[in-house]
Amino acid sequence: MRFPAIGRGALFLALFCILISGGPAGAKVYEPESFTLPNGMQVVAITDQRVPVVTHMVWYKVGGADEAPGETGLAHFLEHLLFKGTEKVPSGEFSRIVSRNGGQGNAFTGYDYTAYFQTIASDKLPLVMEMEADRMTNLTLDEDEVAAERQVVLEERRSRVDNSPAALLSERTNAALYLNYPYRRPLIGWAHEIEALTRENALAFYRKWYAPNNAILVVAGDITMERLMPLAEKYYGVIPARPVPERVRPAEPEQIAARRVELAHPLAAQESWTRRWLAPSRFWGESRHVLPLAVLAEVIGGGSTSRLYKKLVIEQKIALSVGAFSGGGDIGPSTFGFYGVPAEGHSVEELEKAIETELQAILRDGVDPAEVARAVKSMKASAVYARDSVTAPAHAVGQALAVGRTIEQIENWPEEVGAVTAEQVMEAAHAILTKPGHVTSILRPKPAS
Amino acid sequence: MTKMLLRCAVFALGTLLVLGHAGGAEAIEIRRVVSPGGIEAWLVEDHKNPIITLSASFKGGAAADPDGKEGLADMVAALLDEGAGPYDSEAFRRQLEDRVIGLGFSAGRDGFSARLQTLTENSDTAFELLRLAMTEPRFDPEPVERIRAQIVSSLKRSATRPQTIASRTWWRAAFPDHPYGRPDSGTVDSVGRITVTDMKGFAGRVLTRDQMEIGVVGDIDPERLGLLLDRTFGALPDTPAPTTPEAAQLSAVGETFVVEQAVPQSVVVFGHRGIPRDDPDRFAAAILMEIMAGGFGSRLTEEIREKRGLTYGIYAFSLPLDGAQMVMGGVSTRNDKVAETVRLVREIWAGMAENGPTEQEVRDAKTYINGSFPMQLTSSAPIAGMLVSLQRDKRPLDYLEKRPELIDSVTMEDLRRVAKRLFHADELTFVVVGQPKDLKATAPVPEPRS
Numbered sequence: 001m002r003f004p005a006i007g008r009g010a011l012f013l014a015l016f017c018i019l020i021s022g023g024p025a026g027a028k029v030y031e032p033e034s035f036t037l038p039n040g041m042q043v044v045a046i047t048d049q050r051v052p053v054v055t056h057m058v059w060y061k062v063g064g065a066d067e068a069p070g071e072t073g074l075a076h077f078l079e080h081l082l083f084k085g086t087e088k089v090p091s092g093e094f095s096r097i098v099s100r101n102g103g104q105g106n107a108f109t110g111y112d113y114t115a116y117f118q119t120i121a122s123d124k125l126p127l128v129m130e131m132e133a134d135r136m137t138n139l140t141l142d143e144d145e146v147a148a149e150r151q152v153v154l155e156e157r158r159s160r161v162d163n164s165p166a167a168l169l170s171e172r173t174n175a176a177l178y179l180n181y182p183y184r185r186p187l188i189g190w191a192h193e194i195e196a197l198t199r200e201n202a203l204a205f206y207r208k209w210y211a212p213n214n215a216i217l218v219v220a221g222d223i224t225m226e227r228l229m230p231l232a233e234k235y236y237g238v239i240p241a242r243p244v245p246e247r248v249r250p251a252e253p254e255q256i257a258a259r260r261v262e263l264a265h266p267l268a269a270q271e272s273w274t275r276r277w278l279a280p281s282r283f284w285g286e287s288r289h290v291l292p293l294a295v296l297a298e299v300i301g302g303g304s305t306s307r308l309y310k311k312l313v314i315e316q317k318i319a320l321s322v323g324a325f326s327g328g329g330d331i332g333p334s335t336f337g338f339y340g341v342p343a344e345g346h347s348v349e350e351l352e353k354a355i356e357t358e359l360q361a362i363l364r365d366g367v368d369p370a371e372v373a374r375a376v377k378s379m380k381a382s383a384v385y386a387r388d389s390v391t392a393p394a395h396a397v398g399q400a401l402a403v404g405r406t407i408e409q410i411e412n413w414p415e416e417v418g419a420v421t422a423e424q425v426m427e428a429a430h431a432i433l434t435k436p437g438h439v440t441s442i443l444r445p446k447p448a449s
Numbered sequence: 450m451t452k453m454l455l456r457c458a459v460f461a462l463g464t465l466l467v468l469g470h471a472g473g474a475e476a477i478e479i480r481r482v483v484s485p486g487g488i489e490a491w492l493v494e495d496h497k498n499p500i501i502t503l504s505a506s507f508k509g510g511a512a513a514d515p516d517g518k519e520g521l522a523d524m525v526a527a528l529l530d531e532g533a534g535p536y537d538s539e540a541f542r543r544q545l546e547d548r549v550i551g552l553g554f555s556a557g558r559d560g561f562s563a564r565l566q567t568l569t570e571n572s573d574t575a576f577e578l579l580r581l582a583m584t585e586p587r588f589d590p591e592p593v594e595r596i597r598a599q600i601v602s603s604l605k606r607s608a609t610r611p612q613t614i615a616s617r618t619w620w621r622a623a624f625p626d627h628p629y630g631r632p633d634s635g636t637v638d639s640v641g642r643i644t645v646t647d648m649k650g651f652a653g654r655v656l657t658r659d660q661m662e663i664g665v666v667g668d669i670d671p672e673r674l675g676l677l678l679d680r681t682f683g684a685l686p687d688t689p690a691p692t693t694p695e696a697a698q699l700s701a702v703g704e705t706f707v708v709e710q711a712v713p714q715s716v717v718v719f720g721h722r723g724i725p726r727d728d729p730d731r732f733a734a735a736i737l738m739e740i741m742a743g744g745f746g747s748r749l750t751e752e753i754r755e756k757r758g759l760t761y762g763i764y765a766f767s768l769p770l771d772g773a774q775m776v777m778g779g780v781s782t783r784n785d786k787v788a789e790t791v792r793l794v795r796e797i798w799a800g801m802a803e804n805g806p807t808e809q810e811v812r813d814a815k816t817y818i819n820g821s822f823p824m825q826l827t828s829s830a831p832i833a834g835m836l837v838s839l840q841r842d843k844r845p846l847d848y849l850e851k852r853p854e855l856i857d858s859v860t861m862e863d864l865r866r867v868a869k870r871l872f873h874a875d876e877l878t879f880v881v882v883g884q885p886k887d888l889k890a891t892a893p894v895p896e897p898r899s
Contacts, residue, residue, distance in 0.1 A: 050497060051477060053823045083745075092755055095745030100813040102820015104744075119824045151758025158714035159761050159781050163611060221827070266711065269605040304542045313595065314539070320602050343598060374547060381549040384568055387498050389828035 028411040029383065030393045032218075033225040039241040040213030042401065043232045046220035046393050054221040055394040056128050057117040058136070059402040061216070062209035065111040065182040065332065066247055071201055073189015076109040077153055078202045082116065083107075084145050086138035089131055091145055101127060111183055112331045113402035119391060122222035126231055133235040136210055139203070146199040154195070157188050165265035165443055166272070173261050173441040177276060181252045181332050213241040216401050220394035249332055252278065255437020264446035271348040271445070275355070276337030277438045281330045283404060289428035290328040293336050295420050296429055297326040298375040299367050300358075301338060307371075308338070308358055318346045318354050331403050336432055348442055363429060369422040380414050477826065479836065479846055482665075484675035486683050490663035491836040491846075492674055495829070499569040501667040503579075504833035505682075506562040506841060509655040509691035512628040512772065520635020521643050522556035524600060525651045529554045529563075531592035533581035538592040541578070550575045552582065558633060559694065559771045561655050562837075564830065569668045572677070580681045583656045588645045601637050611716040611882040614708055615779070619718045619880045621895050622706060627697040629773060631898060658687040664836025666829040694772035701878050705791070707890040708882045715787045715883025719794065720777035721876040726769040726842060733859045733867035738767055739814040740806045741797070741872075742778065746813070748797050753780065759790050776871065787885035799874035805865035819853045 032046045064075045085091035098105045103120030105128070118128045161167040171186050178184035188194070217236060219228050255278060279293055280286045301308045301324025312319040320341045327334030338359075342351040386392060400410045480492045514521040530545070530552050532538040545552055551566035552575070563583070567575035607613040617632055624630030634640075661682065665674055699722055724734050742749050742765035749763045765778030782790045806814075826832045839848060881888060 048497070050495060051823050051826055053827055055827070092746065092751070096813070099743065099746055099817045099821070102817055102824075104821060104824050119827065121820060121823065148756065148758035152754055152761055155714065155759070155782060156761035158783060162713045163716070163781075267609045267611075269607075269609045270602060303546055305539060305546050310539070314591065317595075320599055341602065344602075378546060378549050381568060384498060384500060385549075385551075385566070388500050388502075391827055 029413060030387065030397055030410065032393075032397050032407055032410075034407055035225070035229065037212065037232060037237045039237060039239060041232075041236050041239075042216045043228065043236075044216065044218045044397060044401065044407070045223050045225040045228045046218070046397060047224055048220060048387070048390055048393070049222050051390070052122050052222050053119060053390055054122045054125050054219055054223050055117060055119045055391045056125060056132070057115055057218045057220075057394050057398050058132050059113050059115045059216040059218065059398045060210060061113060061214050061247070061402050062205075063110045063112045063114055064185065064187040065249065066209070067182070067185070067205075071193060071197065072185045073153065073187070073194045074197055074201055074205050075114055076188055077150070077194065077197050078205050079107050079109045079114050079116075080149050080153060081141055081146065081202050082135055082139060084139070084141055084149065086134050086140055088134050088138065091142065094131060094135070097131065098128060103128065109187060110399075111187060113399065115395075115398060115402070117391075117394070119221075125219065125223065126235070129231055129235040133239060136212065136215070136236075137239055139206055141199050141203060143199055146202065150194065150197060153188070154191065157191055157194065160188065161186070162191075163267075165263060165268040168265065169261065169263040169441055169443050172263065173274070173276070173439055176259050176261050176441075177278065177335065177439045178333065179253055179255070180250050182249065183330070183332055209244060211242040211244050212236055212239045214244040216398060218394045218398040218401075220397075221390040247331075252333055255435060258436055259439045261439060261441040262444065263442075264444040266446050268443050268445045270341065272339070272341045272443045273348045273351055273355075273440070274337060274339040274442075275352075275438050275440045276335045277432050277435055278333040279327060279336035279432050281328050281332065281334040282409075283331050284333050286431060288424075289431055290334075291417050291420050292424040292428035293326045293432065294328060295372060295375050295379070295417070296367070296425050297324040297336065298379060299371045299425070300324045300362065302375065307362070308340075308355065311358055312340070312351070312354050313343075316354065317343055319343055319351055322351075322355065329399065329403065337438075348444070352440070359433060363433065366426050367422055367429075372420065372422040372425055376417055376420055379417055383414055477832070479839075479849070480671060481846055482671045482674050482678070484678040484683075486679040488658065488661075488663070488678040488682050489840075490665050490674060490678055491840060492664075492669070492671060493666045493832055493836065494670060495666060496668050499668050500829060501565075501567050501569060501572050501575075501665065501669050502829035502833045503565040503663065503665045504562065504830070504837045505564075505661060505663045506560050506837050507655050507657065508560055508660045508693065510557045510560045511631075511633040512558050512694040513655070513691050514628070514631075514635070515647070517639060518635075518643055518647055519631045519639040520600065520604075520633075521647055521651055522561060522655075523634045524596065524640065524643055525586075525648050525655075526554040526556045526561065527596045527600065528588055528592060528648065529582040529586050529652070530578075531596060532587040532589050533578070534585040534587075536581070537587065537589060541581075544574065544578060548574055550578065552578060554582070556633070558629065560841075564833070566830070572669070576677045576681045580684065583652070583682075584684050586648075586652055588648050593645060593648075597640060597643070600634065600640050604634060604637055604640065611710055611712050611714075614710065615716045615718040615880045615882040618706055618708055618882070618894060619720060619878065621897065622701040622704065622880065622892075623699045623720070623878060624697055624773070625700050625895060625898075627772065628694055629697055629770065636897070653686065654688075654691055656685055658682060658685045659689055661685070662837045662840040664833040664840070666832045666836070694770075697773040699773065699775075699878075701892065701895075702876050703878060704892045705879045705888070705890055706881070706892060706894050707885060707888065708880065708894055709884060710882050712883050713783065714781050715784050715881050715885045716779070716781045717787065717791065717879060717881050718777070718779045719791075719877050719879045720768075720775050721873055721878060723767050723769060723774040723776040724871065725774050730863070730867045730870065732855050733863045734767060734871055735818060736811060736814045736856065736859055737801070737806065737864060737868055737871055738765065738776070739818055740810045741765060741801060743814065743817065748801065749778075749780075749794070752797055753790060753793055757793075759786050759793075763794075784884045785886045787881055787883065788888040791879055791881070791888065795874045795877060798872045798877060801868050802872040802874065805861070805868045808861065811861065811864060815856055815859075818856055822849075822852075
């Protein structure tokens with residue numbers, strides 16, 4: 001699985017796992033209301049009045065995968081720089097004003113989107129809207145501050161990647177898995193390219209992509225569309241639309257060769273194994289396989305009663321842990337895969353063989369319709385929990401819209417997943433998992449010399 | 450680890466709850482529910498979603514692990530939902546997964562907690578599974594050995610992580626003779642020694658009605674909750690709680706330890722004595738900690754990250770444990786900038802002790818503390834957690850209403866006095882893991898305790 005997003009936060013590392021976007025059987029999910037301003041900015045309200053709090057988010061339809069070659073990390077760097085001020089709200093003041101008003105905020109960058117958010121008492125909503133609208137167009141950047149922030153991002157890279165063998169391997173695995181698609185580049189950027197990013201690079205990227213017609217406003221919590229609409233018109237509606245380039249994403253060539261990526265590292269304490277295939281997303285490849293693949297991951301490796309866990313961890317005791325994962329929420333190619341950690345006395349090669357054997361058994365014998373029914377039921381039911389939050393629905397809806405899904409599609413999720421059959425699951429399994437072009441990555445301990 | 454500590458600290462400091470406002474949103478109303486059998490829980494009713502969330506805490510965590518059996522509390526936490534009553538591990542897990550019931554246990558330094566989340570329609574089963582897990586855990590050989598292997602593996606994995614090494618070294622140096630100086634989750638050896646008898650003993654000793662606190666949020670009324678409380682917790686023994694850990698004095702005060710490790714970025718952990726949870730100065734301390742380390746705009750982040758680009762993140766927080774109170778912090782920076790970063794932390798610390806905060810900082814911190822609390826309560830689980838910590842800290846039911854006033858009434862004079870009491874630059878003990886340049890260790894790194 002690719003790392004979903006990286007952000008500016010340090011101690012408020014809010015990494016939102018938005019895997020669930022469903023609702024109770026029959027019911028809709030988040031019941032968002034939406035309209036579009038004359039300048040093209042989409043506005044969404046998700047009402048939940050349990051506490052007098054709102055989460056205000058602006059999503060830009062641009063991310064790491066939209067960077068030009070040679071400037072990896074630029075989308076994320078700009079996200080950091082958006083806190084460096086405008087004429088009205090000078091450097092550092094944005095966060096200070098939000099917290100002075102009892103709010104909390106941050107931002108994060110993905111491959112397909114960049115988002116800025118604040119959670120604050122609902123009567124302070126106009127304040128954050130005004131500031132967020134201001135920095136959509138009025139960013140000013142001081143050369144020294146850009147230089148200091150570049151050092152911060154390099155430290156962020158060291159913390160997240162360079163000090164962690166698993167992250168180092170994951171970065172190299174992505175570079176192998178995607179042959180041509182920009183998901184192959186690290187979101188945070190390669191260190192030597194981060195070092196070369198300039199104020200001018202950042203401003204050019206900003207002017208190119210940051211426009212109301214390329215943005216989505218999502219407000220969740222103690223808000224109604226009736227109250228939101230006039231505020232959205234007042235703060236965002238006055239910003240003129242500008243031409244924004246189309247997102248050009250290169251095609252991925254056919255994957256025909258299996259690859260292995262191995263890293264032996266002194267900080268790795270034990271072996272671990274992952275295998276992934278490119279898999280369809282809603283906008284790439286055979287999108288009808290997306291939900292069946294999610295169900296397949298649940299059946300094969302979604303917890304301690306799943307097939308792989310029962311067989312390899314409990315019965316055969318070859319693995320300490322094992323599981324499956326599936327994506328689908330990207331604009332470009334997603335991934336499907338398996339991971340495992342061998343048990344003491346077993347090698348990563350043994351584990352690999354055992355997982356392959358299980359996979360062959362599934363491809364040969366199929367999955368039991370009862371297994372599928374159980375997985376579907378539990379996926380649908382778990383979606384009820386998705387509403388139990390002000391911030392999570394704002395994230396889920398914003399992310400889905402930012403990659404190009406519609407509210408109707410988000411809301412129909414429970415019905416769609418409820419309709420997945422065992423035949424569809426097997427068809428998807430055959431379509432994806434019999435392809436040769438997978439990447440196996442192995443992390444091994446390296447004795448200190 | 451740090452994340453968990455951080456959360457504890459935030460809750461320990463508490464703050465206030467906005468009880469409705471002009472916008473017309475519903476207020477959060479806390480009710481005290483006492484079951485027919487005399488079991489108390491604090492409840493926030495909320496029927497918007499068909500979900501019930503429960504949090505329960507007990508006294509006695511890792512600090513109460515017997516010597517040589519470090520990691521016992523953690524191991525019990527990992528095994529209670531691996532088979533109980535008539536259900537073996539798989540049958541138990543299947544019950545949970547089929548009904549999408551979230552049930553889990555966790556151990557802290559001083560306490561042990563349970564959390565349960567269920568759809569209303571499955572609540573009978575969910576509470577029954579919680580009861581079975583607490584009163585009839587099976588500890589069958591298969592799950593015991595499987596979980597033991599997973600814990601050992603995770604101990605090995607974390608043992609190479611600079612963050613873990615820094616934190617463990619700090620605690621070992623600060624508390625050489627106290628349970629707090631031992632690793633919470635144990636060692637490969639100690640976890641290997643834990644027996645089923647140990648685990649059954651722990652469960653019987655810790656999971657008792659004495660000093661149990663329960664918080665419930667969601668789609669349930671007091672009558673039904675009362676019924677479920679009796680059914681679920683009624684069978685727990687009502688024995689006196691395990692003794693709280695002895696008060697501990699911090700050792701290695703003011704020392705700097707360096708653990709050599711070949712990483713591009715050094716990880717630094719620092720800390721010194723703090724003030725207790727019930728101290729009359731705790732509100733002033735909360736304000737000062739906010740000014741010092743409350744994220745963007747705070748002194749540490751402003752000076753070390755924003756102005757100088759020395760780090761991606763620097764943090765500090767109060768950690769009032771039962772047996773010792775601390776102010777802890779951490780930062781990571783490239784090896785050639787560690788000395789400068791450590792020097793700056795000391796300077797910022799000393800500056801606050803000497804001059805106190807500015808008027809503007811105090812105004813901002815007060816509005817932040819008073820305004821930000823509802824932000825933590827935007828889903829059920831943190832509300833349930835808050836209900837538990839309010840009870841643990843013996844706060845009255847209307848505490849949240851009074852809280853803003855208590856924060857607002859802290860004076861500049863209080864803050865200057867408490868700044869001197871709270872921040873001691875020369876007492877900060879630093880542990881650095883990495884290859885720091887130009888930074889001298891003042892003492893040898895203490896050996897792990899056996």
